Amino acid sequence: MPTLEDVARRAGVSTATVSKVLSNTPYFTEATRNKVMLAVKEIGYVPNLAARALSSGRTQIIAVVFPYVYDAIFADPRILCVMEGIDAECNLRGYNLLISTPRLIEGAVDENYLQLIQSGYLDGVIALNHVPFASVLDPVLKKGIPAVSIGGHAAAYSVSSDHHAGGVLIMQHLLELGHRRIGIITVPDNINIGTEQLLQGIRDAAQAHGLNFDDLPKAVGDYSTASGADGAAQLLQQHPDLTALLCLNDRMAMGALQEAHRLGLRVPDQLTITGYDDIPAAATTVPPLTTIDQHSLTTGYEASRMLFDLLDGQKPESKIIPVELVIRSSSAPPIR
């Protein structure tokens, strides 16, 4: 493979000059620039990234960190949307994307991950940081790597979704349709840092309509479709008079939808079901789900922008991404 030196020789200049031309440093004549670029073309020179990384301390690699916790990350469509946003932005900037999926075992991050962080291989890190009991960013910040946290810990730099507003919006929607006997399919406390705010939003909306959140029947799922079906079964059996099921994510809502069909309940005529996240599948269920769009693509995009700002030496503001109520056909006024 041709090296910088080959280019320099061919162009009749020093390696320093070639290096500077290629990195767009100012201060060289147009003639020099042309000579160098020509030589680069002619011999098909491509910089060796490892060498560049070693001498400059920058690798052009940023890592996206998705801790493995309650779920196989690759099964979560929301994460994918975030990734897509990040990928698009990195592509534009010429950065490469490394995926890291550390296992969080009893709050300790795995050794491989620690090594990676400390290896000097990473210019920046974007972490999905929603696990309350452990922050995968701790070692990153300790090492001094610029980092952005998505959804979660009140890190220096973070972008998160307005979960409280999401909770208010979805609950308000149900209440305004006239529902009062609403079952909640929720998740265990402390599985996700945003859940508390979301529940608080629901609580506030309920209160505003004179309904006591604590009185509403609840089932605890784990975000999976199956757990949504189980939760719905349980709630509907114990409280056959429920007119609506509010689910904390779309996949559980899809499970609830399944269960409703199994029980012969028509949605939304006999039972309203709502989700949260607006994953792609939410638009294609039967009937399509009323849900909250978290703008995951935007989230990924904003996280990247923030990281690049950090890399440029700026101090970006943390961002809260607004949410949006998406009304489809799984919600309607109660008939009872």
Place this chain on the structure above:
Amino acid sequence: MPTLEDVARRAGVSTATVSKVLSNTPYFTEATRNKVMLAVKEIGYVPNLAARALSSGRTQIIAVVFPYVYDAIFADPRILCVMEGIDAECNLRGYNLLISTPRLIEGAVDENYLQLIQSGYLDGVIALNHVPFASVLDPVLKKGIPAVSIGGHAAAYSVSSDHHAGGVLIMQHLLELGHRRIGIITVPDNINIGTEQLLQGIRDAAQAHGLNFDDLPKAVGDYSTASGADGAAQLLQQHPDLTALLCLNDRMAMGALQEAHRLGLRVPDQLTITGYDDIPAAATTVPPLTTIDQHSLTTGYEASRMLFDLLDGQKPESKIIPVELVIRSSSAPPIR
């Protein structure tokens, strides 16, 4: 950050020795080994990957390449399953995973991608290589990087799904249920290298049952859910007597399911609908989809294993991953 030299000084040996101990070269006394490991622990040494990469020529990075073509890759659940398999294996081996999503514009791959390939940053490449008109592996092989192709071009090393068997299985299933008036929701020729075999499998199964494939009504979709709904609408309007819809992927089948509901057709009582891929959502539609499981996780896993064999200097055999018919509730004998 502490360097090799710091470790050497502390342990009272040369840097060469530390390096060899750390890379598990044989030939050093237990005492030396202990001294070195102790020093490493004490000063918290972590190797600098860029330096290691530059001097050894190996980076411990493998790239997973998903060309952008007919679809946003991050929307395709099948790809995710493949990724998960690859990720798991890489994690085990201590390799890092780089994601590259080159844009294929008129058969030409993008410049960023080319640079990455030639940058010396990659020890190996796994590519989703199903686009007939351009192989993203060409530059990789030219550069001499070990590479494995998933599904597609008859590259030296590849793992692909047994599409022909898949076509036979799903068509056979319909025929054995008694269907004869079967509509096919397909995709354009040359969008995906495996499609031809799949269609051939369907054709062969039809023929074995005395049915002429060419006579079956067809609609052309693009793998998206929406295109499945459109295809179903079109087929059912032009051929109201169809008793089954065979869709070339699950997402189109989900669209067909939607359309059937919209038309008030009960599935599977009045209309059988089948998919292909067995993405996670296929199990949770209403009714759950009969489909073909391609074992995507296994595919990813086998592709990684193959790549690591290549990196170990072996010559692995190309693999064909068997498929499996998954019978759920969207298929039943025709009533007409």
Place this chain on the structure above:
DNA sequence: CTGAAAGCGCTTACAG
């Protein structure tokens, strides 16, 4: 079994 030394291919003050 261990070490001295060259070298991997860049970037970056520092001079000029």
Place this chain on the structure above:
DNA sequence: CTGAAAGCGCTTACAG
């Protein structure tokens, strides 16, 4: 505006 030279932190023949 350009170049000589040191240095980034490792690995790897080569001696011993």
